Amino acid sequence: MPLIVKDFKWRQTEALIIIQVPLHGIHQSKVDLFTSPKYIKASFERYFFEAFLLYEVNISNSKCTLTATDIIFELVKHEDILWDKLEIDVSKKEKLELKKKLIEEEHKNFQNTCKEKYDKNCHLKKVAVQEQIGLDTKQRDLIDKIRNDEKNSALGDLEKWQQKITQPKIIELPSDSEDSEEEKPIIVPKKTTFVRQKKLPVTSDPVPLPRKTATLKVDFTARQFPTPSRESQLEEENEWLRKQAEVRRSIGFVSEDLRPEEKNPQYLKSKGEEFLKAENYLGAISAFSFGIKLTDQFPDLYIGRSEAHFKHGNFYKATQDCSKAIELLRPAVPSNLKERVTCISRRGKALAKMGYFKEGISELEVAIKLCPNDEELKNALVEMKDELNATENQND
Structure with a gap:
């Protein structure tokens, strides 16, 4: 209350x-x-x-x-x-009724006042629009009047000029008779003569030959990121590159630290093999990857990187590197048989590690056909078949 x-x-x-x-x-x-x-x-x-x-x-x-x-x-x-x-x-009680009545009357008065203001504003807007239309009409009429006056003036001058050029000449000649007291004017009509003009040869400017086509070569600044460079993100990108360089130094390989004579695929292959022997798989992957960046047609680099990926647990990337190495080892000749067998068997083992036992068994069978005397491949095939049977029995 x-x-x-x-x-x-x-x-x-x-x-x-x-x-x-x-x-x-x-x-x-x-x-x-x-x-x-x-x-x-x-x-x-x-x-x-x-x-x-x-x-x-x-x-x-x-x-x-x-x-x-x-x-x-x-x-x-x-x-x-x-x-x-x-x-x-x-x-x-009477106060409540009176209050209700007075409030209602005041609300009605307020509504009426608002309506009157609205109607007045609408009327003023209509009047303003009508006045504006009237002003525009007067303006257009004034412009039309000025235009017509100019037109009539120009046409009047043209008619006067035409009358002037068509008006006959009046020539006064002296009279030969002595008895004539006045000299009579003689009207000579104006003759129009037509002169045939020779046609002159039309000379035009020679049409220029088409422009020669050329190819513009545009070189873009090398970047470590796939997106365009932005000034607002420059500091963040440099911080990321610095951290990546620290990580690569921690695993033992940084491409920026190499001397110019060391930046060749053969040196990087030997560097990656050293990292593999030391079980530094990340360093080996970095060395092989930098060598592939220098030349992507050297199959030994892909073979080495596939081994590093396989031992590090990156089985999918290992299968990709093996497939790329097999493509580069074509045509199939006896001199690259050992490398092809290595790639096919390693790809089969990686597929089995990912759960694709049937595909892995097929790869090992192909490798055994190429090298039937390899007991290690035969043992790996037997173990893979046993794993497949065990997996199928568990599913049943």
């Missing part, structure tokens, strides 16, 4: 009613006001104030001031008389 404010103060003059309502510590921004000619109210948080005025007041000329401590109503009277009291004496 709201607390009714009863400690308000009021005073009057012959023209004004001044009501001072205390805010009781509530901030002025939380005050909600309603005013009408015979009823005013103010609500702020849990407090509520209302007054049913004895007579009507002029709301349009009245004002309400909010201070830090009070609400001050300055209500202008319709008649310059002193009131006996501030409010009318009616029952609570």
Whole structure:
């Protein structure tokens, strides 16, 4: 329930009613006001104030001031008389009905006022549009008038010129008779003569030959990243390259540390084999990869990297390197038989490690056909078949 404010103060003059309502510590921004000619109210948080005025007041000329401590109503009277009291004496029920009636009337008045403003604005817009259309029409008419005047003036000058050139010449000749007292003018019609002009040869500028085509070669700056370079990401990219270089140094191989004479595939192949013997598989992969970057037609580099991937557990990459090495070992000749058998058997073992036992068995069978005396391949085939049978039995 709201607390009714009863400690308000009021005073009057012959023209004004001044009501001072205390805010009781509530901030002025939380005050909600309603005013009408015979009823005013103010609500702020849990407090509520209302007054049913004895007579009507002029709301349009009245004002309400909010201070830090009070609400001050300055209500202008319709008649310059002193009131006996501030409010009318009616029952609570009658006050509720009167309040409801006054609020509804005020809302209707407010709606009517808004509608009148809206209609007035619409009317003003229509008038403005009509005036603008009138101004545009006058402007167009003025432009048409000026254009027609210029046209008529030009046509008039043309007609005068035509009349001037077609007007016959009047030549006065002396009279041969002595008896004539006046000299009569002789009118000689103007003759038009046509002169045949020789046609001159038409000379035109020579058409230039088509431009020669050429191919422009564009070289892009080498980058370690597939995306274009951005200045905003330069620091992050350098930080990433620095970290990668630290990782490569930790595994024992950095391409930037190589001397120019060391940057050849044969040296990198031997470097990778040294890393394989030391079981530094990441270093071996880096060495072989840098050699492949220098030349991608050296099968020994792919064979070495496939072994490093296989021992490091990268079976899928091992199968890729084996396939690439087999492509480079064509045509199949006895001199590269050992390398082909190594690649095929290693690819079969990698497939088996990934769970493709049937494909791995097929690869080992092909390798055994190429090298039937290799007992290690035969033992690997037997073990792979046993693993396949064990896997099928578990699934059953």
